[in-house]
């Protein structure tokens with residue numbers, strides 16, 4: 001729980017549009033809660049033969065990021081900035097994480113008794129990294145990440161000269 005709180009501390013200190021700070025967080029690190037949250041999330045959509053992490057390799061903690069609709073219904077890009085701040089904090093301490101945007105929100109709302117005042121934005125899944133990830137140069141615009149025979153996870157990234165453009 002200490003690390004989860006440190007992660008939210010990093011989010012707390014992050015930039016916020018209009019300095020509204022409308023985001024809120026639910027923290028979970030016990031087995032029972034994690035087991036309830038896991039089936040509401042979709043994993044690695046491009047890996048058609050992979051149904052997500054196996055039992056024993058599943059995330060040991062989650063942060064559910066919410067927007068307080070009584071403060072705002074437009075958080076610009078606060079959610080992404082905060083998510084990145086939180087993940088950097090986790091990685092710095094030897095953990096890994098993934099932003100999960102593909103969430104069965106109404107199911108998760110019911111399970112966690114989240115009042116309508118809060119919009120479920122996304123979920124951060126956290127744990128000790130079990131797999132090797134390598135970054136590849138993207139070939140012919142193929143954005144799909146993939147796994148090789150050794151179960152190494154390959155993530156194609158566009159080249160720097162494709163991102164920096166001029167007219």
Ligand SMILES: Cc1cc2nc3c(=O)[nH]c(=O)nc-3n(C[C@H](O)[C@H](O)[C@H](O)COP(=O)(O)O)c2cc1C
Nearest residue numbers: 042043044045098099100101102103122133145155
């Ligand atoms: C806003 C956002 C939503 C995402 N949603 C999901 C998701 O629902 N399920 C999942 O497995 N990964 C999800 N991801 C992770 C991306 O698939 C991942 O960032 C991408 O493949 C690049 O890999 P990398 O983060 O290792 O560089 C999401 C990432 C972002 C930024």
